[in-house]
Amino acid sequence: MQAMEWDVIIIGGGPAGASAGISLRASGLKVLLLDQASFPREKPCGGGIRSAALDRFPWLNAALHSTTTHFINKIQIESPDGTTLREERTEPLYIMVRRLEFDHALLRACRRAGTEVREGQRVVSIRSTAEGVDITTAGGDILRGRIVIGADGVNSVVAKTMGQGENRNLREVGIGHMEETPCAELEPTSPDTLFVFLGLGRNLGYGYLFPKQGYVNLGRGTLLSCYQAGRSGPPYEAHLRFVGSLVARGLLKGKSQRANFHGFLIPYGRPLPKTYADRILLCGDCAGLVNAFTGEGIYYALASGEHAAKTALRSIREGDQSSRFLRRYQELWKAEFGAELEQAAAIQRSFSKNLGRMDRIIQAANKDAALRRLLTDYMLGRIDYKTARMPLILGFLKSFLNNKINSLRKNFGWGQKASRKS
């Protein structure tokens, strides 16, 4: 057993933990990052990132340089009734990465930033005392830090230590199943188009098809409660049906590869009520920072990792690691995207009660180019809900009134009389 002193110990080297480590560059602090895995490692994920991330995180461009990225400028969204909405732009709408490469690149950037990274170190327990936080690894090491940043994902040991995360509401946890396969075996026929299938036929959840450089990534997400109720059947059989439907429609060519099929939890209900405690901050999936409507989590992981790092630095400089001081971390991430996550959860709840709403929204956007642009910008994280809300409401109202007027015209023959007279 050994005891060591660190200013900041980050647990987890996914996007949240790596972003925290990178953000502490030039801070002068002694920073350690522990991850149970050895990188490069797989993380079941679509690997789609909003293009705004490149402006928000100036260091990201350099990190992406060493990975195969794919910029997408076309999107096709389908509503549960099969209505199709297509949008094409000259500028990139979304960035596609392979998590295997992306997370490895971020971890290398974290090392270059001066963080000591130890792989293959599973944390089994955490104890917060007046002197510091003691972290025990599966190998029996005890490491002491002034402050701990929990970035250990949806099954977080750190969140459980805080009495949070253990009992995530099943209605608020999702499960995603995905496959990432080389194009030589399974190939998208439109490599520049991102497909989203809302409601997946008439089931709750969504499906997606993401083309990448030399790979395709496709999968489905649903609430864990629906999955456990057996509504979609055994996972790989359901996946094969999904792949089969895309092949039949000519969107894919080739065969699914069972070995590349994985499932993982997505905490897409809403954030944990408290993402800080004495000497502890929680970020990324571990704090429940995922968009309940789109399943997006990478951007929030990167942003919350940065806020956690800045808060940790200030707390060490000011000599205060109390939960009262660390509370400002929650204020920071809430100010940036708290409302966005709340609204996404409300939209998801509304759609899960009434899939017809999704159909009507996609149908309306299909008929109106400005509405279509707004909706895709909102869904891809290019504008926030506050900006999109009023124009979307007015646009849908206009479409609703137009539909009503058209059906009255049809029923009472108004337009026909007028044209007969003239």
Ligand SMILES: Cc1cc2nc3c(=O)[nH]c(=O)nc-3n(C[C@H](O)[C@H](O)[C@H](O)COP(=O)(O)OP(=O)(O)OC[C@H]3O[C@@H](n4cnc5c(N)ncnc54)[C@H](O)[C@@H]3O)c2cc1C
């Ligand atoms: C099928 C699926 C598809 C998705 N698609 C997208 C998408 O296209 N776009 C998007 O933005 N989001 C997507 N998400 C969500 C996204 O994957 C997560 O939100 C994101 O990975 C969160 O990053 P993180 O760093 O918080 O956690 P993770 O990426 O989960 O990283 C946690 C790290 O902690 C380590 N760890 C865990 N426990 C311990 C321990 N006890 N000790 C030490 N280390 C530990 C793990 O090894 C891991 O490296 C998807 C999720 C799923 C399941």
